[in-house]
Amino acid sequence: MHQPKHLQDAGLKSTLPRLKVLELLENVEDRHLTAEAIYRKLLEAGEEIGLATVYRALTQFEAAGLVTRHHFEGGQAVFELERGLHHDHIVCVHCGRVEEFYDKVIEKRQQSIAEKLGYTLRDHNMTLYGECHGPDCPGQKKKGPAAG
Amino acid sequence: MHQPKHLQDAGLKSTLPRLKVLELLENVEDRHLTAEAIYRKLLEAGEEIGLATVYRALTQFEAAGLVTRHHFEGGQAVFELERGLHHDHIVCVHCGRVEEFYDKVIEKRQQSIAEKLGYTLRDHNMTLYGECHGPDCPGQKKKGPAAG
DNA sequence: GTGCGAATGATAATCGTTCTCATTTGCAAT
DNA sequence: ATTGCAAATGAGAACGATTATCATTCGCAC
Incomplete structure (x- = not known):
């Protein structure tokens, strides 16, 4: 059992912002990131994306089982790519x-x-x-x- | 080892609002309450108190070890009287x-x-x-x- | 290529909590 | 009991994280 590499396999329309978020999660070395960190990294990489879209994508990924959300101390939730x-x-x-x-x-x-x-x-x-x-x-x- | 029944024993000035909060925590049957629930219960009991004061009192009680704060799912923290x-x-x-x-x-x-x-x-x-x-x-x- | 509904993004709104600041209180010395 | 002063209070503003709104844009089936 491995994660679907394509968003459609998870029941999600394959849009550019979603692909960017997923790609980042797959390639970044720190597996536990806040939504804002993901947003910043994408901006730094020259992507055009809104913070609201990052949150939406992460929430959907979570619902689809692609991503897990954790509430460690400190107020901000962190997200990690699910590896089963x-x-x-x-x-x-x-x-x-x-x-x-x-x-x-x-x-x-x-x-x-x-x-x-x-x-x-x-x-x-x-x-x-x-x-x-x-x-x-x-x-x-x-x-x-x-x-x- | 038992909790100090008096706020001074915990290094806190004994003020009316603090006493009310502590008293409520000691007497309420549900040991796990949100700050807002505590605030509402005190208002219902006819006490005059502000929500900010409830938060402040709880934060101080926590620092003094009188109370423990938990972050269950749902956004709102819950507080419980520490029993050691x-x-x-x-x-x-x-x-x-x-x-x-x-x-x-x-x-x-x-x-x-x-x-x-x-x-x-x-x-x-x-x-x-x-x-x-x-x-x-x-x-x-x-x-x-x-x-x- | 067209069309339509879903997705996006800028921003406003929301929610829980903390901060600000003018007023009041607790407490120690009188 | 009265006074004085720092600390505490309370109303509301401010805050940070997240979600909702809504006009515009995009993905995808035809």
Whole structure:
């Protein structure tokens, strides 16, 4: 099972702006982008597109299962191209870096917890927040710069 | 360890609006309320309070550890009085009912996943979404009302 | 190429939340 | 109890993210 490379396969009319958004999502290295970041990148690439269209395209992609929307902390939703592999996320509280992981034990526990409580599990959201200790992460500074 | 019953114990000046908000949170049966719901309930109870004050009080309570803020789906944050017992939530996608649970296995897995990925875990957000099958839940209707 | 409905984009509108600022309050010293 | 002052309040403006509006343009079937 792989994603349809063509929008029509997802039931969407194949328009230029949609193709541009999809293409960007397929080729960009950071898989988790805000709508505005996508919009800016397209403008920088010389494309003519409106922010509203980016939002519309992403919402449709999400409905079609091409894209997943996440609400990490910080107000702005981020979108990622769906690859058919469920995973959860860990986000660095300092630099915003996002990594993905999958844990079968947790998934099973979630299912049995929902059952035990009388729910039919439909979805879940699990995001861990931590400090990533990466060399470029501002959280790694031994001492902050003098105030001011 | 129990919560300070007095705002001063939490480092906050004891003002009438803050006391009203705290009192409401302590006495209301639904432990998960939006700021606006709290505001409305206080107005209905005859209190004079502004929505901005409710938000401010909640933000301060959160900073003081008296209250926890959750971002479930739906745009509006919900607040709950902190009882010192960490837990996660399961939310009914039909009626919005919220239940709490705690699973030691999941907590431990989260910790070890973060470590394995090189993160120091600071926080996490885990919310399950499901159908609650409660008798009053609209999701239980055998057939929806005729359209229109 | 034509035509029509769907898609686009600029902008206004919306929603939840925070900020501004003039007024009021809590509290400590009197 | 009164005073004084910083901190808190409340009404409404401002804000940021997202969605709706609506005239224009596009994609696609004929």
